[in-house]
Amino acid sequence: MADYLPHTTEDLEEMLAFLGMDSLEQLFAHIPAAVRLTQGLDLEPGQTEPDVAEVFARYSRANKAQATNLTCFAGAGAYDHEVPAVVKMLGSRSEFVTAYTPYQPEVAQGVLQAIFEYQTLVSRLSGLPIANASLYDGATALVEALNMASGANGRSKMVISSGVHPHWRQVARTFAHGTGHDIVEVPLVNGVTNWGSVDVSGASAIVASYPNYLGVLEDLSVAKSLAASHDALFVLGADPVAAGVLKTAGQWGADVFVGEGQPFGTPLAFGGPYLGLFACTLDQIRRLPGRIVGETVDSNDRRSFVTTLRAREQDIRREKATSNVCTNQTLMAVTAAIQLGWLGTNGLREVATRCAQGAHFLYEEALKVDGVTAAFSQPFFREFALRLTRNATEVLSRMAGDGVLGGLAVSALTGGDDASLDRGIDNVLLVTVTERRTREQIEHYVDVLRKAVNS
Amino acid sequence: MRSQALPGGRAASAPILGHDTEPTIFEMSVAGRAAFQLRTTGVPATPLDELVPPEHRNREVIALAEVSERDLVGHFTRLSHRQFSVDLGAYPLGSCTMKYNPKFCDAVAADPGLNSVHPGAPAALVQGWLELLVTLEEKLCVITGMSAATLQPAAGAAGELTGLLLMRAYHEANGDERKRVLIPDSAHGTNPASVTLGGYEVTTIPSNERGLVDLEALKAALGPDVAGIMLTNPNTLGLFEEEITEIAAAVHEVGGLLYYDGANLNAILGVVRPGDMGFDIVHMNLHKTFATPHGGGGPGAGPVAVSARLADYLPGPKAARGADGAFEWSTPSMSIGRVHGWHGNAMVLARALAYIDVHGGDGLKRVAQRAVLNANWLRHRLRDTLPAAYDRVCMHECVLSASNLKSEYGVRGLDVAKALLEEGFHSPTVYFPLIVDEALMFEPTETESLQTLESLAEAIERIAQRANDDPQALRRAPQSTPVSRVDEARAARHLISTEDAAGR
Numbered sequence: 001m002a003d004y005l006p007h008t009t010e011d012l013e014e015m016l017a018f019l020g021m022d023s024l025e026q027l028f029a030h031i032p033a034a035v036r037l038t039q040g041l042d043l044e045p046g047q048t049e050p051d052v053a054e055v056f057a058r059y060s061r062a063n064k065a066q067a068t069n070l071t072c073f074a075g076a077g078a079y080d081h082e083v084p085a086v087v088k089m090l091g092s093r094s095e096f097v098t099a100y101t102p103y104q105p106e107v108a109q110g111v112l113q114a115i116f117e118y119q120t121l122v123s124r125l126s127g128l129p130i131a132n133a134s135l136y137d138g139a140t141a142l143v144e145a146l147n148m149a150s151g152a153n154g155r156s157k158m159v160i161s162s163g164v165h166p167h168w169r170q171v172a173r174t175f176a177h178g179t180g181h182d183i184v185e186v187p188l189v190n191g192v193t194n195w196g197s198v199d200v201s202g203a204s205a206i207v208a209s210y211p212n213y214l215g216v217l218e219d220l221s222v223a224k225s226l227a228a229s230h231d232a233l234f235v236l237g238a239d240p241v242a243a244g245v246l247k248t249a250g251q252w253g254a255d256v257f258v259g260e261g262q263p264f265g266t267p268l269a270f271g272g273p274y275l276g277l278f279a280c281t282l283d284q285i286r287r288l289p290g291r292i293v294g295e296t297v298d299s300n301d302r303r304s305f306v307t308t309l310r311a312r313e314q315d316i317r318r319e320k321a322t323s324n325v326c327t328n329q330t331l332m333a334v335t336a337a338i339q340l341g342w343l344g345t346n347g348l349r350e351v352a353t354r355c356a357q358g359a360h361f362l363y364e365e366a367l368k369v370d371g372v373t374a375a376f377s378q379p380f381f382r383e384f385a386l387r388l389t390r391n392a393t394e395v396l397s398r399m400a401g402d403g404v405l406g407g408l409a410v411s412a413l414t415g416g417d418d419a420s421l422d423r424g425i426d427n428v429l430l431v432t433v434t435e436r437r438t439r440e441q442i443e444h445y446v447d448v449l450r451k452a453v454n455s
Numbered sequence: 456m457r458s459q460a461l462p463g464g465r466a467a468s469a470p471i472l473g474h475d476t477e478p479t480i481f482e483m484s485v486a487g488r489a490a491f492q493l494r495t496t497g498v499p500a501t502p503l504d505e506l507v508p509p510e511h512r513n514r515e516v517i518a519l520a521e522v523s524e525r526d527l528v529g530h531f532t533r534l535s536h537r538q539f540s541v542d543l544g545a546y547p548l549g550s551c552t553m554k555y556n557p558k559f560c561d562a563v564a565a566d567p568g569l570n571s572v573h574p575g576a577p578a579a580l581v582q583g584w585l586e587l588l589v590t591l592e593e594k595l596c597v598i599t600g601m602s603a604a605t606l607q608p609a610a611g612a613a614g615e616l617t618g619l620l621l622m623r624a625y626h627e628a629n630g631d632e633r634k635r636v637l638i639p640d641s642a643h644g645t646n647p648a649s650v651t652l653g654g655y656e657v658t659t660i661p662s663n664e665r666g667l668v669d670l671e672a673l674k675a676a677l678g679p680d681v682a683g684i685m686l687t688n689p690n691t692l693g694l695f696e697e698e699i700t701e702i703a704a705a706v707h708e709v710g711g712l713l714y715y716d717g718a719n720l721n722a723i724l725g726v727v728r729p730g731d732m733g734f735d736i737v738h739m740n741l742h743k744t745f746a747t748p749h750g751g752g753g754p755g756a757g758p759v760a761v762s763a764r765l766a767d768y769l770p771g772p773k774a775a776r777g778a779d780g781a782f783e784w785s786t787p788s789m790s791i792g793r794v795h796g797w798h799g800n801a802m803v804l805a806r807a808l809a810y811i812d813v814h815g816g817d818g819l820k821r822v823a824q825r826a827v828l829n830a831n832w833l834r835h836r837l838r839d840t841l842p843a844a845y846d847r848v849c850m851h852e853c854v855l856s857a858s859n860l861k862s863e864y865g866v867r868g869l870d871v872a873k874a875l876l877e878e879g880f881h882s883p884t885v886y887f888p889l890i891v892d893e894a895l896m897f898e899p900t901e902t903e904s905l906q907t908l909e910s911l912a913e914a915i916e917r918i919a920q921r922a923n924d925d926p927q928a929l930r931r932a933p934q935s936t937p938v939s940r941v942d943e944a945r946a947a948r949h950l951i952s953t954e955d956a957a958g959r
Contacts, residue, residue, distance in 0.1 A: 003818045004555050005825050006463075006904035015832045015905060024824040027831060028726050030848055031695050035732050041725045042597050046815030049559040056809060060568025062583030065576035067567060074573045077796065082493060086524055094542040094748075095535035098556050101752040103548075104882050106873065106936040109477075110538030111751035114531070117480050120953040124517050130952060133752070136609035139796035147652070167796050174770070174792035178620055178653040217511050245503055247513045260796070270584050271574030271797025272609065273754030285950065291752070295959070296946035298938040299931065303476045308946040314612070315644035315887075319657045324648035327610035327742065331750025338531055341480050344521045347491030358498045360506045379508050393577065400580055408575045415786075439497035 002048045067268075070405040071441050073362075075383050075432030076213060076413060077138055077165055077260045078268055079241070081351065082436055087265050087342055091335035101291075101327070105306040106298075111330060112305035115293040118337040125243040126257035126279035127250020133291040133307075134333040135276030135325060138260030139171040142237060144278060144289040144323055145256045146172060146181055146205055149233040151287045151322065155204035157182045161193040161223070162420040163212025164237055166413045187419035191216040191376030191385070195226055203232040210238040210252070214410070214420060214430065215359075215383035216376055217246070224253040233284075240264065240277060242381055244352030249279070256280045265339030266332050275332035288312060289323030351435045355382035358433035358442060365446045366431070371453040375428050383432040385410065390453050392429040398452035404445055406452070407431035464907030465914075466544025467879025474937065477533050480520040481954045490524040537937040538751070539881055545903050545911060547833075549852045549884035549896025550643065550691060552721050552743035554826075559813065560747065560806035569805055574797040578783050585782030588774035588798070591808040592758075598811075598819065599717075599737045600730025601760035605770045606804055607795040611718060612645040614738030614757025615685070617770060619653030620791045621736055621761060622683050622712050624768045628789060631710065633682035639668050641691045641888040643718060655682055662890055666692040666845040674705055683712035688732065689719050689850035691888045693830065693896075703733025712736060712765075720744045721900075722827055722851035725820030735762045745807035756803035770794045825901035826851040829908060833899050836912045840919045841871070844891040852898035854891050855883075861893050866922040866929055868893040873940065874921065874932040878914035 007015075016022060028036065047055075064070065072080040095110060102108030102115075115133045122131035135141040146158050158181050160169060169185060176183050186198050191214050200206065206227040211217050220236065227234035236254035241263045249257035261275030262268075280288065286309075294308035314321040343351060359382045366372050366386060375385035388395055392409035399406035410421065410428040417425055433442065504512070522530070539546070546553035564570060572581055592604045608614040619636070626633050636655045638646050640662055647657045658676050663669040667690070684706050688696045696702065706713055715729040717739040724744070729737045741747050742755035749755070761769065770793055771786030814822060827850050834843050834853035841855040857868035872882035872895065884896040899908055921929045933939060951959050 002813050003821060004557055004902055005821060007825055011905045015828055019831055019835055027827045027848060030697060031727055032697060032700060034700060036727050040820055041816035043594060043816035046813055046818035049813060052809055052812045056563050059583035059587045060566050063568050063572050063581050065572050065580035067571035072573055074575050076575055078574055086528060090531045093535045095538040095540045096751050097748045098541035099538055099751040100548055100551050100553055100749050105941045106933050106938055107539035107876050109937050110534040113534055123953045136613060137796040167793055170793040174794055177623060180654060243517060245513060246511050267570045268573045269570045270572045270801035272800040273802060292952050294946035295951040296942045298941045300939050302938055304938040304941040306941045306943055306946050314648035318644050319647035319651045321648040324612040324616060324645050324652055326612045326645050327755040328753040330752035331754060341520050341522060341527050342490045344489050345519045346489055348519060353503050356503060356506050357501055361498050396577055405573060405576055435493050
């Protein structure tokens with residue numbers, strides 16, 4: 001009998017006696033017998049922690065893709081960045097980990113101030129003045145941006161570049177069933193959004209990605225001017241690490257920035273919990289989804305922080321709320337603030353630069369391999385697509401045998417043909433390099449790729 | 456008397472070294488300081504201008520904070536000292552189930568064999584994760600009495616919206632246009648917000664004088680345009696909807712579906728299952744029921760389990776057992792699509808499975824029994840100080856009312872909640888549900904001891920005495936906390952949400 005319950009037999013007797021009851025079952029006597037379980041749950045009995053640890057060790061061993069086995073060259077929004085001991089330790093302080101949503105500011109200044117600092121960082125990285133306290137992930141942040149757009153202009157047509165991550169587009173399509181949004185996906189030609197191929201009139205939002213999910217740095221002035229001329233919101237999904245060296249969403253003229261914040265201190269973690277980044281212009285503040293922390297003073301005139309503009313939120317406005325988000329990803333936001341504190345101005349620039357240097361080094365070396373060509377002739381930042389003479393899924397499987405997670409098969413991300421590829425998708429491999437990859441690992445990668453493509 | 460032992464869950468002994476404000480990390484920044492250290496890679500340091508075209512470069516420096524590692528540690532450690540948490544003391548915040556979060560579950564999630572795995576890696580390389588997810592889905596179905604589940608939704612509200620989209624897909628596949636979803640007036644705010652995003656209209660059902668759904672009003676609201684009803688049972692008053700089978704029959708009669716808001720699932724583990732009550736769709740808040748830490752507001756996880764007739768509509772891809780004994784990704788035939796960028800909050804899912812495995816079927820039932828015992832003990836113990844809004848056996852939480860203190864001394868529920876902070880306890884949920892005057896909703900949870908509960912009750916009695924002695928002072932509470940009551944109106948009137956805000 002393993003559990004975390006404090007009640008002794010004497011406690012139970014004393015408490016039941018106080019209630020005038022003689023058994024715990026009596027507490028449930030008012031539940032109709034017809035629906036009550038007569039047997040217990042059909043689950044195994046409880047096990048002790050060390051016994052359960054054995055079961056989890058088995059799950060763990062069966063994951064061949066763990067970082068100690070395979071060197072990671074996969075990205076697509078989930079990146080293997082350095083997370084130092086200091087960030088892991090501060091981010092796992094139990095005061096941050098085991099607190100609830102900061103509804104009582106008198107005893108929640110720690111989380112509130114950390115969120116305020118996080119909001120400042122997201123605002124600076126996006127080049128937009130307002131950031132919220134986090135959303136679930138990049139994909140659901142995009143959905144909130146679409147809802148913001150339709151709230152702002154009353155329209156429902158969402159024009160989305162196919163350069164936006166395929167999973168994000170899939171999530172947007174799912175939620176459009178409820179909101180009635182009309183999702184129009186714009187095809188790519190040679191890795192670049194062909195905005196002219198769709199009718200943009202009446203659009204609520206124009207959505208682009210920077211870089212796009214295939215790694216390409218597109219000239220966003222086209223998307224911006226389309227949005228401006230149709231009075232639509234310009235929503236930009238951007239890699240937040242790129243902000244260390246590339247133009248920010250604000251500099252491109254975006255009204256809304258959404259992003260995947262996993263690169264800031266969160267492990268790969270099989271895809272979650274990650275961190276939905278969200279920032280926007282001042283005029284959208286009343287439509288902001290989720291929580292926002294503001295600065296104020298306490299009754300003794302000391303600087304304090306508190307969740308504010310609460311009248312937008314679901315617990316107050318109910319069916320008229322701007323969003324249904326309640327629980328978000330605060331711990332990941334606090335961790336991102338710590339990680340960015342560790343990196344500082346120069347560290348973020350250094351990480352971004354090294355990602356670009358490593359990716360371009362690998363790209364040049366990979367193109368020397370027979371059977372490997374560039375999928376596109378476009379500039380990129382830290383991720384790029386290769387076209388192979390062989391099926392990318394097969395190649396990845398062979399590379400894994402040599403200790404390398406060689407990237408992601410684009411067809412696996414899209415689940416089949418997709419408007420982002422204007423010719424055959426099955427042989428396209430998406431590769432990324434972070435600041436953690438050494439020259440030796442990259443050269444090994446190229447050897448393994450050569451063998452996988454040609455043997 | 457045993458209950459006079461010193462409580463383990465009272466935090467009033469926590470050291471507070473001062474009341475100065477902590478500077479922001481930007482205010483601590485000194486140009487030229489740095490903490491970061493990156494790997495020596497040997498990769499050629501080609502200038503960035505040779506790699507990226509000039510029109511993409513940001514020529515402005517984005518200023519972050521520049522601090523030493525020592526200052527970084529000092530800053531966030533001091534911030535953590537300004538933060539209440541479950542680990543510090545009892546957190547009887549109603550409807551939030553702030554129970555103790557076992558450290559073992561965190562250790563499980565820290566295993567690199569789980570947390571260094573890329574979510575896009577081929578299925579053959581992530582067999583352990585797939586087995587873990589399949590196992591969790593199966594166990595959640597046993598616990599709720601349902602047939603299949605999605606683990607993708609990242610939180611309860613995401614689960615609600617997913618459930619409503621399942622409801623919509625089911626009706627549409629049957630060629631059935633429906634418009635309305637019924638919600639009791641005691642419901643969580645996320646319910647109506649989710650209904651709107653699901654493309655439905657809300658019809659509110661009043662509660663009767665016993666604090667339960669008014670069955671006659673419900674029947675009057677039902678019709679062929681009703682897509683379903685969202686209920687939490689026990690409801691937000693902590694009361695079990697005793698007419699649940701009649702409610703289910705009435706809703707099913709008109710072709711509607713029953714949605715179970717799992718926020719209060721902790722009360723009924725191993726006692727009664729949503730599936731057996733007639734529910735078709737169930738979301739769970741794993742961060743409540745299965746004790747995954749709430750992280751200061753998240754992450755959570757909001758899996759949705761459904762009855763057999765809805766299984767084909769679930770989001771995908773989902774982990775499944777393959778024919779050859781291996782695990783694989785599989786998308787249900789009529790899937791509504793993805794609701795998360797990857798596979799859901801995987802690390803939260805792993806923690807929840809570890810919690811379920813440690814407890815087992817027997818332990819989960821003990822959890823529910825003792826959560827209900829603790830809530831009833833507290834309700835009864837405080838019957839003369841803060842009477843319950845509905846004074847009878849409650850489930851895992853009890854809604855008490857401070858209306859007597861308001862009428863006698865002008866002291867409100869909020870004042871009681873704030874004064875409790877000074878006593879070393881977190882506040883209960885205040886002014887919810889909306890249908891109770893001066894509501895104070897206490898959910899002590901099963902992990903607090905009798906000594907802690909007694910100490911909490913005595914603290915509330917002291918506060919009631921203060922209301923009598925010096926109500927003025929009580930309205931200024933708390934003073935011993937890192938900050939006193941904050942000016943919320945000012946924060947909203949002049950928004951300063953970043954270091955760079957105008958007028959700061």
